[in-house]
Amino acid sequence: MTKKILFINPLHTDVFDEEFRTQFESYKSPETVVDVVSFAGTGPIHVEYNCYEAMVIPELIRTVKKAEEDGYDAAILGCFYDPALRACREVAEKMVVTAPxxxxxxxxxxxxxxxxxxxxxxxxxxxxxxxxxxxxxxxxxxxxxxxxxxxxxxxxxxxxxxxxxxxxxxxxxxxxxxxxxxxxxxxxxxxxxxxxxxxxxxxxDASCAPFKYAEFLVEVKQKLAWTHSKKVGYQSPPADEVRDFKLFETAEGKI
Amino acid sequence: MTKKILFINPLHTDVFDEEFRTQFESYKSPETVVDVVSFAGTGPIHVEYNCYEAMVIPELIRTVKKAEEDGYDAAILGCFYDPALRACREVAEKMVVTAPxxxxxxxxxxxxxxxxxxxxxxxxxxxxxxxxxxxxxxxxxxxxxxxxxxxxxxxxxxxxxxxxxxxxxxxxxxxxxxxxxxxxxxxxxxxxxxxxxxxxxxxxDASCAPFKYAEFLVEVKQKLAWTHSKKVGYQSPPADEVRDFKLFETAEGKI
Amino acid sequence: MTKKILFINPLHTDVFDEEFRTQFESYKSPETVVDVVSFAGTGPIHVEYNCYEAMVIPELIRTVKKAEEDGYDAAILGCFYDPALRACREVAEKMVVTAPxxxxxxxxxxxxxxxxxxxxxxxxxxxxxxxxxxxxxxxxxxxxxxxxxxxxxxxxxxxxxxxxxxxxxxxxxxxxxxxxxxxxxxxxxxxxxxxxxxxxxxxxDASCAPFKYAEFLVEVKQKLAWTHSKKVGYQSPPADEVRDFKLFETAEGKI
Amino acid sequence: MTKKILFINPLHTDVFDEEFRTQFESYKSPETVVDVVSFAGTGPIHVEYNCYEAMVIPELIRTVKKAEEDGYDAAILGCFYDPALRACREVAEKMVVTAPxxxxxxxxxxxxxxxxxxxxxxxxxxxxxxxxxxxxxxxxxxxxxxxxxxxxxxxxxxxxxxxxxxxxxxxxxxxxxxxxxxxxxxxxxxxxxxxxxxxxxxxxDASCAPFKYAEFLVEVKQKLAWTHSKKVGYQSPPADEVRDFKLFETAEGKI
Amino acid sequence: MTKKILFINPLHTDVFDEEFRTQFESYKSPETVVDVVSFAGTGPIHVEYNCYEAMVIPELIRTVKKAEEDGYDAAILGCFYDPALRACREVAEKMVVTAPxxxxxxxxxxxxxxxxxxxxxxxxxxxxxxxxxxxxxxxxxxxxxxxxxxxxxxxxxxxxxxxxxxxxxxxxxxxxxxxxxxxxxxxxxxxxxxxxxxxxxxxxDASCAPFKYAEFLVEVKQKLAWTHSKKVGYQSPPADEVRDFKLFETAEGKI
Amino acid sequence: MTKKILFINPLHTDVFDEEFRTQFESYKSPETVVDVVSFAGTGPIHVEYNCYEAMVIPELIRTVKKAEEDGYDAAILGCFYDPALRACREVAEKMVVTAPxxxxxxxxxxxxxxxxxxxxxxxxxxxxxxxxxxxxxxxxxxxxxxxxxxxxxxxxxxxxxxxxxxxxxxxxxxxxxxxxxxxxxxxxxxxxxxxxxxxxxxxxDASCAPFKYAEFLVEVKQKLAWTHSKKVGYQSPPADEVRDFKLFETAEGKI
Known part of the structure; x- marks a missing residue:
C-alpha cells in the first residue's frame, strides 16, 4: 500500500529541498513516495526566531490542508520547533502529521x-x-x-x-x-x-527522524486504523466556519 | 507618566471591543490610556480551534509591531491561549507584552x-x-x-x-x-x-487580569527599567532580515 | 530487506500463541517475518504478580539471547509490565528490543x-x-x-x-x-x-503496538543504523564474564 | 486612591531602613505612601539562619496585625526567605501581603x-x-x-x-x-x-520587587476586589480564639 | 545505650500529654526514656491556623534548645505541619530532630x-x-x-x-x-x-510515627554517627551571635 | 523481642559475607540476630549489569521465601539496584523486606x-x-x-x-x-x-543503611503492627497458583 509523504520545509527558499529529497529517497521504505516542498515568494528563509516561525505558520497550515486534498498520507512540519503541530493535526482530517x-x-x-x-x-x-x-x-x-x-x-x-x-x-x-x-x-x-x-x-537526524516516524504512523493508520484522535485536542474545525472565515484563502485566492 | 496600553482582541469581529474598552476605562489607573483593537476583513471571529488561532497570528504580530511604532507601552494578546507570546515579545523591541x-x-x-x-x-x-x-x-x-x-x-x-x-x-x-x-x-x-x-x-477575569498586569509591567519598566530580557528567548530579529523577508508586510503593503 | 521479529509471550502456556500469530500476520508489513514463542514446562501461565514476572525473567532473557543467535532483528517482551527491558537490551548486542x-x-x-x-x-x-x-x-x-x-x-x-x-x-x-x-x-x-x-x-492494542513499533525500530536500524545505544545503560556484558558466570545456561545445559 | 504600604524589615536593627525608604520614594507610584519599619530591642540583626528567621516571626506577625489596624493596604515581609507568608496572610483580614x-x-x-x-x-x-x-x-x-x-x-x-x-x-x-x-x-x-x-x-532587586508587586496587588484589590482568598489556606483565625490565646500580646502588653 | 527522647506537644495545654506518654511507654524500645512536654501559660491550644503555629515557634525552638542542654538525644516537633523543622535542626547541635x-x-x-x-x-x-x-x-x-x-x-x-x-x-x-x-x-x-x-x-499514627522514627535516628547516630549534616542547610548559628541576639531568652530571662 | 534479620548478598560468591557479618555485629541492636547469605554454585559474582541482576532474581526470591519459612523477621536485598523489591514484598507474607x-x-x-x-x-x-x-x-x-x-x-x-x-x-x-x-x-x-x-x-554506607532500616521496620511491625500493605501492589500471590506454577522450585527440587 503506497504511503505518500510530504516533507514541508517551512522556509521561503528551496535551497535544501533537493538534498532532503535525495536523502529521503535513500532511506525510504519501498512503498513510500516522498515529496519535499518549500514556500514560494519572499519571506523568512530560516525560522530561528519564533516570530519568523509564527509568520510562516499560515502558509504551513495551507500547505498541510492542500497536501490532504492532494492525497498525501502524511505531512511533516520540517522545523525542530515543531511549528503549529496541534493546528496542523486539527486541519488534517485524515492525514497523519508529525514533526522533527x-x-x-x-x-x-x-x-x-x-x-x-x-x-x-x-x-x-x-x-x-x-x-x-x-x-x-x-x-x-x-x-x-x-x-x-x-x-x-x-x-x-x-x-x-x-x-x-x-x-x-x-x-x-x-x-x-x-x-x-x-x-x-x-x-x-x-x-x-x-x-x-x-x-x-x-x-x-532532524529530518530523517520525522520522515521515518511519518512512515510508521501511516503504517499503523493503514493497517490498524490508529490515527490522531479527533475527540479532544485535535478535533477539526467545522466546515462551515472554515468556509465563512475563508480560513485557507490567501490574498491571491483559495489554496 | 502616561501608560499607553493596547488590548488586541485577535478576532475578525469588533462585537466585543466596546465592552472591553468600557470595562478597562472603569478599572484603569489614572495615568493609563487604553485602546482596544480587533481585526478587519474576513477571518475567524473566535479562536476556539488552535488552527484559527494559528491563522490570525501574523495579523496579531503585525498589530503588535504597529502598536510599538504607534508609541504604545504595552500590548495584550487578548485570548486565553496566550497566542504567540514569545514571538510578540521578540517583535516588540521596547514595548511590554502580556496575555490572559x-x-x-x-x-x-x-x-x-x-x-x-x-x-x-x-x-x-x-x-x-x-x-x-x-x-x-x-x-x-x-x-x-x-x-x-x-x-x-x-x-x-x-x-x-x-x-x-x-x-x-x-x-x-x-x-x-x-x-x-x-x-x-x-x-x-x-x-x-x-x-x-x-x-x-x-x-x-481573563481580560481585566492582563490589562492590570500590563499596567504593572509598564510601571516597573518606567520606574526600574525592568522589561523583557533580550538576551536569550525574547531576542529581537535583526532589522535587515526583517526587511529582506518583508516580515511585516501584507498583500496590501507594509503595515 | 527482511525483518525477522520474535514476539515472546513470557508465559508457560501457548494458549495465546496462535491467536497472536494470526493477528500479527494480518497487520504486518510485507517484509516482516514474525514468530511467536512461549515457555515450555511448568511455570506461571500469567504474570499478574510481580513475583511471577520476576521468576520468568531468566527464561525471557535466554529467549532473547537465543533469538539474537537465531538471526532475529527484533524481540518483543510480550507483557505490559515491560519485563526486564533494560536487561534484554544489554543482552541483545545487535537486535532491537521493545515491549508493550x-x-x-x-x-x-x-x-x-x-x-x-x-x-x-x-x-x-x-x-x-x-x-x-x-x-x-x-x-x-x-x-x-x-x-x-x-x-x-x-x-x-x-x-x-x-x-x-x-x-x-x-x-x-x-x-x-x-x-x-x-x-x-x-x-x-x-x-x-x-x-x-x-x-x-x-x-x-498491547500486542499489536509493540509489534508495529518493533518493525519501525528494525526499519530505522536497517536504513539509518539507529539502534540501542551501547554507551551507558544498555552496554552489553563482557563475553568472558557471561561465559564464566554460565549466565545463559540452564539446569539442562546451554541455551 | 491612596495606597499605604508598609515594608517590614524583620531585623532588630534600623541600619537599612532609611535607605529602603529613600529607594522606595524614588520608585513609587504617585498614589503610594510608603513606610519602612524594623524591630526594636535586642534580637537578630540578620536572618541568615532559619532559626533567626523563626525567632522574629511573632514580632513580624504582630507588626502585620498592627499594620492592618493602622490602615495599611499592604505589608511586605522584607526577607528573601519570604518568612511566614501564609501566617501573615491569615492574620491580615483585608490587607494584601507579599514578600521578596x-x-x-x-x-x-x-x-x-x-x-x-x-x-x-x-x-x-x-x-x-x-x-x-x-x-x-x-x-x-x-x-x-x-x-x-x-x-x-x-x-x-x-x-x-x-x-x-x-x-x-x-x-x-x-x-x-x-x-x-x-x-x-x-x-x-x-x-x-x-x-x-x-x-x-x-x-x-529583592526589596523593590515586592514593593512594586505590593502596589500592584493593592491596585487590583482597590479596583477589582481581587485579594487573598479566605476560603482555604489563608482563612483568618476566629476572633475569640485570637483573644483567648492572647495571640498578639507581648510580655509588655497588647500590640 | 539509653535513648532520651522528648516529644514536644507545641500547644499551650497539657490535656494530651498524659495520653501521649502512656502510648509511647507501651510502644517504646527497652532502652528508650521518653518525656512529653507542652507549653505553659496562655497561648494557642491548637495550631490549626498557620499563624498559631508561627506564634508558638519561638517557644518550640527554646524547648528544643533546652532539651539538648538537658541531655535529650532526640526531640519531636509534635504537630503534623512539621513546624520549624529546619530551624530546630540548626539549633540542635547534636540532638536528632524529627516531626510527624x-x-x-x-x-x-x-x-x-x-x-x-x-x-x-x-x-x-x-x-x-x-x-x-x-x-x-x-x-x-x-x-x-x-x-x-x-x-x-x-x-x-x-x-x-x-x-x-x-x-x-x-x-x-x-x-x-x-x-x-x-x-x-x-x-x-x-x-x-x-x-x-x-x-x-x-x-x-501521627505521634507514634515520629516517636519510633526518632528512636531509629538516635540509633543510627549512636551506632554509626549518622546525624543531621551541619554542612549546608542545618548549619548551626555561631554562638556569639546567639548570645548577642539573646536568641533564646524570654521576657522572663534565659531559657 | 528478638529481631532475626537476613542480609542476602545476591552474588554467587561469599567473599564479602564474613565482612558484612562482622560489620553488622558491631552496629546491631541488642535484640537483633543477623545472618548473611550469598548464593552457591556458578553465577554472577557481581551484578553491575542489569542482566546479571535479572538472572539472580529467582534465587533471590527463593532465598526470601525460605527466609520467611525459617522465621526471619526481615530480609535485605543486598544490592544498590534494589533488585526485585516489589516481587520480594509480594512473596514475603509477613516478613519485612528492604534494600540499600x-x-x-x-x-x-x-x-x-x-x-x-x-x-x-x-x-x-x-x-x-x-x-x-x-x-x-x-x-x-x-x-x-x-x-x-x-x-x-x-x-x-x-x-x-x-x-x-x-x-x-x-x-x-x-x-x-x-x-x-x-x-x-x-x-x-x-x-x-x-x-x-x-x-x-x-x-x-549501602549495607549498614538497609540493615539498620530493617531493624527499624521490624521494630514498628512488632510494636505497632505496621508492615507492608497487602492491599494493592504488595499483595501476595494465591497459594494454589504458587504450587501449580512450582514457583519456588528449582531443577534440584523444592526450596
Whole structure:
C-alpha cells in the first residue's frame, strides 16, 4: 500500500529541498513516495526566531490542508520547533502529521537513556526546552549544546560543522553522560551517519527522524486504523466556519 | 507618566471591543490610556480551534509591531491561549507584552492556594493545560471545568452563563478544593464582580487580569527599567532580515 | 530487506500463541517475518504478580539471547509490565528490543492528548504507573480503569469483556477527558478494532503496538543504523564474564 | 486612591531602613505612601539562619496585625526567605501581603526565560530552593550563585559587592544561560540599576520587587476586589480564639 | 545505650500529654526514656491556623534548645505541619530532630504504594500538601480526606471519630486506590490499632510515627554517627551571635 | 523481642559475607540476630549489569521465601539496584523486606538537604537514577559521581578506594552543594566511618543503611503492627497458583 509523504520545509527558499529529497529517497521504505516542498515568494528563509516561525505558520497550515486534498498520507512540519503541530493535526482530517522534535525525541528515548540536543544558537533553547518538557522527556535530557552556527551555516563548510558537532557530542557524552545525540535543526543534515559511526552512539537526524516516524504512523493508520484522535485536542474545525472565515484563502485566492 | 496600553482582541469581529474598552476605562489607573483593537476583513471571529488561532497570528504580530511604532507601552494578546507570546515579545523591541493566562495565573497563585479554570469547551483544555504546565502552576491547578458554551455564547444569555459559572465554581470550590476561580476566556467578561461577591473567592477575569498586569509591567519598566530580557528567548530579529523577508508586510503593503 | 521479529509471550502456556500469530500476520508489513514463542514446562501461565514476572525473567532473557543467535532483528517482551527491558537490551548486542507499554505509550501520546489505561486488576496499577512515570508520560495519563478480569478471563466471554472495556472507555472519555484508550494487557487482544470504530478514539492494542513499533525500530536500524545505544545503560556484558558466570545456561545445559 | 504600604524589615536593627525608604520614594507610584519599619530591642540583626528567621516571626506577625489596624493596604515581609507568608496572610483580614521571593520570581519569569539567583551564602540555598519549587518556577531556575558575603557585608564595600555580583551574573548568563538575574537578599540594594544596564539583562532587586508587586496587588484589590482568598489556606483565625490565646500580646502588653 | 527522647506537644495545654506518654511507654524500645512536654501559660491550644503555629515557634525552638542542654538525644516537633523543622535542626547541635509528617510519610512510602492523609479540616490541606511535595512523595499521595473535626474534637466522642476515620479510609482505599492510611494530626491518637486491623491496611499514627522514627535516628547516630549534616542547610548559628541576639531568652530571662 | 534479620548478598560468591557479618555485629541492636547469605554454585559474582541482576532474581526470591519459612523477621536485598523489591514484598507474607537504595535515600533525605551518590561505574547511573525518581528524591539528588571501580575493586586497594571516594565526595560537597554522601554499592563497605569524620558530612554506607532500616521496620511491625500493605501492589500471590506454577522450585527440587 503506497504511503505518500510530504516533507514541508517551512522556509521561503528551496535551497535544501533537493538534498532532503535525495536523502529521503535513500532511506525510504519501498512503498513510500516522498515529496519535499518549500514556500514560494519572499519571506523568512530560516525560522530561528519564533516570530519568523509564527509568520510562516499560515502558509504551513495551507500547505498541510492542500497536501490532504492532494492525497498525501502524511505531512511533516520540517522545523525542530515543531511549528503549529496541534493546528496542523486539527486541519488534517485524515492525514497523519508529525514533526522533527516529536519524532527525534520518541526515537532517542527508545534507543538510549539520556540524550543531548545540539542546536545552532542559544536563542533556540528556550522554545525547544519547552517542547522537551511538553513531550515528557525532560528527565532524559542531559544537555543542550550550541554549535554557534545559523541554519544556513551548517552546509557552508561541512567539515567545520562536523568538527563542531563532534566536539559538542563528545562533551555531551563524556561530561554530561549522554548516550544519544539529537541534531536540533533540520539544516544539520548529511552528518549523522559518519558521526554516529565515529562516536559510537546513535546520532538522530532532524529530518530523517520525522520522515521515518511519518512512515510508521501511516503504517499503523493503514493497517490498524490508529490515527490522531479527533475527540479532544485535535478535533477539526467545522466546515462551515472554515468556509465563512475563508480560513485557507490567501490574498491571491483559495489554496 | 502616561501608560499607553493596547488590548488586541485577535478576532475578525469588533462585537466585543466596546465592552472591553468600557470595562478597562472603569478599572484603569489614572495615568493609563487604553485602546482596544480587533481585526478587519474576513477571518475567524473566535479562536476556539488552535488552527484559527494559528491563522490570525501574523495579523496579531503585525498589530503588535504597529502598536510599538504607534508609541504604545504595552500590548495584550487578548485570548486565553496566550497566542504567540514569545514571538510578540521578540517583535516588540521596547514595548511590554502580556496575555490572559499568564497574567491570570500569576495573580491567582498569589491570591490563593488552588485555582480552577472555567473553560467554554473541553476542546480548549489540552492547549491551556500545556500553558499551565509551561508557566509552572500545574501543582496549584485543581481542575478544569467546561461550561459547554462557545466564545460567542457567553453574552447571549448572561443569566444562563452566570448560572453555569456559579454551578461550576461551586463544584470547584466544594469538591476540588479551589479557592480562586479563573475564567478561561476573554469572552466570559462582565461576570466576575457579582460572582466573586456571591462565591466568596476571587474570580479572575481573563481580560481585566492582563490589562492590570500590563499596567504593572509598564510601571516597573518606567520606574526600574525592568522589561523583557533580550538576551536569550525574547531576542529581537535583526532589522535587515526583517526587511529582506518583508516580515511585516501584507498583500496590501507594509503595515 | 527482511525483518525477522520474535514476539515472546513470557508465559508457560501457548494458549495465546496462535491467536497472536494470526493477528500479527494480518497487520504486518510485507517484509516482516514474525514468530511467536512461549515457555515450555511448568511455570506461571500469567504474570499478574510481580513475583511471577520476576521468576520468568531468566527464561525471557535466554529467549532473547537465543533469538539474537537465531538471526532475529527484533524481540518483543510480550507483557505490559515491560519485563526486564533494560536487561534484554544489554543482552541483545545487535537486535532491537521493545515491549508493550513502551510502544503503546509512545504511540498513544503521538496520536492524542490524554490516554487512559484499562487494566485487568487494581493490583497491576502501581507497577504500570511507575512505568508511565519512567517513560515520561505521567502528565498525559488521565486515568487507570480496572476491568476486574484476570489475564485468562479476557477471552473466556469476549462479549462480556467487550462490554466492560466499552463501559470503562466511555467513562475515561466522558469523565476523565481521555482521547486515546490503551489496553493494558496483551491478553486483551481481539477487541481494539471494533471498539475504536464504535468509540471514535484510537484503542491501542498491547500486542499489536509493540509489534508495529518493533518493525519501525528494525526499519530505522536497517536504513539509518539507529539502534540501542551501547554507551551507558544498555552496554552489553563482557563475553568472558557471561561465559564464566554460565549466565545463559540452564539446569539442562546451554541455551 | 491612596495606597499605604508598609515594608517590614524583620531585623532588630534600623541600619537599612532609611535607605529602603529613600529607594522606595524614588520608585513609587504617585498614589503610594510608603513606610519602612524594623524591630526594636535586642534580637537578630540578620536572618541568615532559619532559626533567626523563626525567632522574629511573632514580632513580624504582630507588626502585620498592627499594620492592618493602622490602615495599611499592604505589608511586605522584607526577607528573601519570604518568612511566614501564609501566617501573615491569615492574620491580615483585608490587607494584601507579599514578600521578596514571591514577587521577584513572578516578575523574573514574566520578563525572561531562565533566572539565576545570587545569594550571599550557600547556607541560604536549600530554603530558597524549596521556595522556588513551592512557587512553581523550578524549571526556569538555571542556577544559584553564592557571593560569599553576609547580609551586613553587601553595603560595606559596595564596589567589591558590585564586582562579585557582576562576576556571578556574567557566569550565570554565559555558562548557565540565564537571561534574568535575581538578587537573593534585600540587603543587596543599590546595585540593580547600574548592573542591569551594564549586563544587558534585567536585574531584579529583592526589596523593590515586592514593593512594586505590593502596589500592584493593592491596585487590583482597590479596583477589582481581587485579594487573598479566605476560603482555604489563608482563612483568618476566629476572633475569640485570637483573644483567648492572647495571640498578639507581648510580655509588655497588647500590640 | 539509653535513648532520651522528648516529644514536644507545641500547644499551650497539657490535656494530651498524659495520653501521649502512656502510648509511647507501651510502644517504646527497652532502652528508650521518653518525656512529653507542652507549653505553659496562655497561648494557642491548637495550631490549626498557620499563624498559631508561627506564634508558638519561638517557644518550640527554646524547648528544643533546652532539651539538648538537658541531655535529650532526640526531640519531636509534635504537630503534623512539621513546624520549624529546619530551624530546630540548626539549633540542635547534636540532638536528632524529627516531626510527624516527615516520619509518617517515610514510613508510609516504605510500607505501601499509595497513601491517603486524613485531616481534620480542609484548611489544613495546602500547608500539608506543600510538605508532601517538599519531602518528595507527591506521586504517591492519592488523596486528602477531611474528617471535619478540629484538633480538640477527635477525643470528644471517640466512636464518632472512629466512624469518620473508617468512612474516609474506606473511600480512600476503594475509590482512590490507597493502601496506607496516614492520620494527619497528632490529636487523632488512639485509633490506629483497631482500625488497621479492621481495614487491612497500615494506619500510620501521627505521634507514634515520629516517636519510633526518632528512636531509629538516635540509633543510627549512636551506632554509626549518622546525624543531621551541619554542612549546608542545618548549619548551626555561631554562638556569639546567639548570645548577642539573646536568641533564646524570654521576657522572663534565659531559657 | 528478638529481631532475626537476613542480609542476602545476591552474588554467587561469599567473599564479602564474613565482612558484612562482622560489620553488622558491631552496629546491631541488642535484640537483633543477623545472618548473611550469598548464593552457591556458578553465577554472577557481581551484578553491575542489569542482566546479571535479572538472572539472580529467582534465587533471590527463593532465598526470601525460605527466609520467611525459617522465621526471619526481615530480609535485605543486598544490592544498590534494589533488585526485585516489589516481587520480594509480594512473596514475603509477613516478613519485612528492604534494600540499600531505599534505606540509604530515606536516611540521607532525613539527615541533609542534598545528597550525592558515589557509584563505581557510569554504567550503573541510569538504573539508579530511575530508582531515585521512583522513591521521590530526584529534587534532592545533587549529582552522581563515578569512582571508576568495579564491585570487586573496592576492597583490592582500600587506600586507593578511599582516596577516590574522598576526592569525589569533596567535589560533590564543594561544587555540587551536597551535604550527605551516599555510597552507591554494598561493596564500598568499610569506608564510611573514617571518611565522614574527615569530610564532616554523613557518609551513608549501602549495607549498614538497609540493615539498620530493617531493624527499624521490624521494630514498628512488632510494636505497632505496621508492615507492608497487602492491599494493592504488595499483595501476595494465591497459594494454589504458587504450587501449580512450582514457583519456588528449582531443577534440584523444592526450596
Amino acid at each position: 522534535a516529536e519524532a527525534a525525541l520518541h526515537i532517542a528515548t527508545t534507543l538510549g537513556e539520556n540524550f543531548s540536543i545540539l542546536v545552532g544558537r542559544k536563542k533556540w533553547i528556550p522554545e525547544m526546552k519547552e517542547n522537551v518538557h511538553k513531550y515528557g522527556f525532560a528527565h532524559k535530557l542531559t544537555s543542550f549544546k550550541s554549535l554557534e552556527l545559523g541554519v544556513h551555516d551548517f552546509q557552508k563548510d561541512p567539515e567545520e560543522t562536523k568538527r563542531r558537532i563532534r566536539a559538542a557530542a563528545n562533551e555531551a557524552i563524556k561530561i554530561d553522560g549522554a548516550d544519544v545525540i539529537v541534531l536540533g535543526c533540520t539544516g544539520e543534515f548529511g552528518f549523522f551517519e559518519s558521526l554516529q559511526e565515529e562516536l559510537g552512539v546513535p546520532v538522530i | 493566562a499568564e497574567a491570570a495565573l500569576h495573580i491567582a497563585t498569589t491570591l490563593g492556594e488552588n485555582f480552577s479554570i472555567l473553560v467554554g469547551r473541553k476542546k480548549w483544555i489540552p492547549e491551556m493545560k500545556e500553558n499551565v504546565h509551561k508557566y509552572g502552576f500545574a501543582h496549584k491547578l485543581t481542575s478544569f471545568k467546561s461550561l459547554e458554551l462557545g466564545v460567542h455564547d457567553f453574552q447571549k444569555d448572561p443569566e444562563e452563563t452566570k448560572r453555569r459559572i456559579r454551578a461550576a465554581a461551586n463544584e470547584a470550590i466544594k469538591i476540588d478544593g479551589a479557592d480562586v476561580i479563573v475564567l478561561g476566556c476573554t469572552g466570559e467578561f462582565g461576570f466576575f464582580e457579582s460572582l466573586q461577591e456571591e462565591l466568596g473567592v476571587p474570580v479572575i | 507499554a513502551e510502544a503503546a505509550l509512545h504511540i498513544a501520546t503521538t496520536l492524542g492528548e490524554n490516554f487512559s489505561i484499562l487494566v485487568g486488576r487494581k493490583k497491576w496499577i502501581p507497577e504500570m504507573k511507575e512505568n508511565v512515570h519512567k517513560y515520561g508520560f505521567a502528565h498525559k495519563l488521565t486515568s487507570f480503569k480496572s476491568l476486574e478480569l484476570g489475564v485468562h478471563d479476557f477471552q473466556k466471554d469476549p462479549e462480556e469483556t467487550k462490554r466492560r472495556i466499552r463501559a470503562a472507555a466511555n467513562e475515561a472519555i466522558k469523565i476523565d477527558g481521555a482521547d486515546v484508550i490503551v489496553l493494558g494487557c496483551t491478553g486483551e487482544f481481539g477487541f481494539f478494532e471494533s471498539l475504536q470504530e464504535e468509540l471514535g478514539v484510537p484503542v491501542i | 521571593a514571591e514577587a521577584a520570581l513572578h516578575i523574573a519569569t514574566t520578563l525572561g526565560e531562565n533566572f539565576s539567583i545570587l545569594v550571599g551564602r550557600k547556607k541560604w540555598i536549600p530554603e530558597m530552593k524549596e521556595n522556588v519549587h513551592k512557587y512553581g518556577f523550578a524549571h526556569k531556575l538555571t542556577s544559584f550563585k553564592s557571593l560569599e558575603l553576609g547580609v551586613h557585608d553587601f553595603q560595606k564595600d559596595p564596589e567589591e559587592t558590585k564586582r562579585r555580583i557582576r562576576a556571578a551574573a556574567n557566569e550565570a548568563i554565559k555558562i548557565d544561560g540565564a537571561d534574568v538575574i535575581v538578587l537573593g537578599c534585600t540587603g543587596e540594594f543599590g546595585f540593580f540599576e547600574s548592573l542591569q544596564e551594564e549586563l544587558g539583562v534585567p536585574v531584579i | 509528617a516527615e516520619a509518617a510519610l517515610h514510613i508510609a512510602t516504605t510500607l505501601g504504594e499509595n497513601f491517603s492523609i486524613l485531616v481534620g479540616r480542609k484548611k489544613w490541606i495546602p500547608e500539608m500538601k506543600e510538605n508532601v511535595h517538599k519531602y518528595g512523595f507527591a506521586h504517591k499521595l492519592t488523596s486528602f480526606k477531611s474528617l471535619e473535626l478540629g484538633v480538640h474534637d477527635f477525643q470528644k466522642d471517640p466512636e464518632e471519630t472512629k466512624r469518620r476515620i473508617r468512612a474516609a479510609a474506606n473511600e480512600a482505599i476503594k475509590i482512590d486506590g490507597a493502601d496506607v492510611i496516614v492520620l494527619g494530626c497528632t490529636g487523632e491518637f488512639g485509633f490506629f490499632e483497631s482500625l488497621q486491623e479492621e481495614l487491612g491496611v497500615p494506619v500510620i | 537504595a531505599e534505606a540509604a535515600l530515606h536516611i540521607a533525605t532525613t539527615l541533609g538537604e542534598n545528597f550525592s551518590i558515589l557509584v563505581g561505574r557510569k554504567k550503573w547511573i541510569p538504573e539508579m537514577k530511575e530508582n531515585v525518581h521512583k522513591y521521590g528524591f530526584a529534587h534532592k539528588l545533587t549529582s552522581f559521581k563515578s569512582l571508576e571501580l568495579g564491585v570487586h575493586d573496592f576492597q583490592k586497594d582500600p587506600e586507593e578506594t578511599k582516596r577516590r571516594i574522598r576526592a569525589a565526595a569533596n567535589e560533590a560537597i564543594k561544587i555540587d552543594g551536597a551535604d550527605v554522601i551516599v555510597l552507591g554499592c554494598t561493596g564500598e563497605f568499610g569506608f564510611f566511618e573514617s571518611l565522614q569524620e574527615e569530610l564532616g558530612v554523613p557518609v551513608i
